[in-house]
């Protein structure tokens with residue numbers, strides 16, 4: 001029988017890759033998309049992957065419980081992936097309450113809608129390594145205590161614990177993936193990796209001279225989104241719901257990411273990068289490094305894409321995109 005999946009955050013990076021994965025597995029894929037005045041560009045990522053038109057789209061918003069209930073009633077999904085969020089950490093200090101409404105209460109609204117309308121469905125919550133924040137252990141696993149450092153991270157922690165609570169209280173098959181940073185050519189341009197590969201591509205093509213960044217010393221455990229959505233799916237195929245860290249086990253500074261991207265383009269970072277305090281944060285997460293050994297043991301999951309391959313794929317895509325846009 002054809003399985004039916006519902007994705008919130010369909011138009012984001014992970015939503016697009018997850019939809020592609022589920023379609024390739026024969027799923028009927030539904031997604032919730034919020035109304036936008038720029039409706040012609042909201043499906044840009046789905047178009048990039050060539051899967052627009054293959055997904056049944058539902059007009060909705062995570063802040064509106066009534067629409068979530070109605071959508072679940074109509075779709076009757078077997079699997080639900082809650083990827084929708086205000087996901088940009090820096091914006092969460094500028095829009096803390098909006099971040100709470102969407103990222104924390106939005107997850108709770110989804111859980112409540114599932115409890116009421118689809119209690120037999122399997123539920124995935126997109127938790128985040130940002131919850132570790134001011135790290136309490138040098139390598140973070142499922143047992144590491146959390147210490148969130150931004151309104152975004154606090155909101156994610158709420159969604160995370162609600163997922164655990166609904167599993168324990170109501171017996172929902174609700175799993176939480178504590179995913180470390182994952183990137184791709186479909187990453188939003190405001191995030192540092194994409195900002196770097198886009199900047200390097202512009203510099204390479206002679207369209208820009210300098211790239212302004214914030215804290216170059218922060219380090220992140222960066223993987224490829226395509227690998228990470230596979231982990232989401234694997235979590236919902238398990239008989240028992242659980243929480244898993246998904247990470248590569250390698251951490252790299254923003255500076256070294258720059259070195260890699262500039263050198264792949266035959267350029268030198270020192271000639272182009274300038275530090276601009278506007279991109280610093282009120283509270284920083286200095287280091288993140290994940291231990292995904294539980295995911296390896298129980299899900300058989302491991303990251304396949306290396307950082308070098310990731311940078312190369314992102315840079316190639318940005319060069320191509322800019323050449324097309326600028327008609328170079």
Ligand code: NAP
Nearest residue numbers: 009011012013014061062083084085087126128179181182
């Ligand atoms: P993303 O590209 O920022 O996508 C976020 C999605 O949420 C978009 O589709 C966005 O829609 C949607 N959204 C925002 N507000 C909404 C609302 N009020 N109602 C319904 N949908 C709403 O994020 P991503 O990188 O794909 O990440 C997916 C999820 O994983 C997020 O929850 C994120 O916080 C979490 N996460 C990401 C990472 C990572 O490294 N990428 C790591 C850990 C956890 P629009 O297109 O209309 O804006």
Ligand code: F7E
Nearest residue numbers: 087089128129130180181190191192193213214215218279
């Ligand atoms: O920052 C530093 C910045 O914005 C990474 C989200 O997907 O992953 C993401 O959150 C680091 C930080 O991602 C710039 O200070 C330096 O230390 O790419 P980012 P993030 O904050 O780690 C987690 C796991 C999520 O869950 C989130 O949803 O890079 N940095 N200079 C900069 N960051 C940005 N954005 N721009 C700069 O110019």
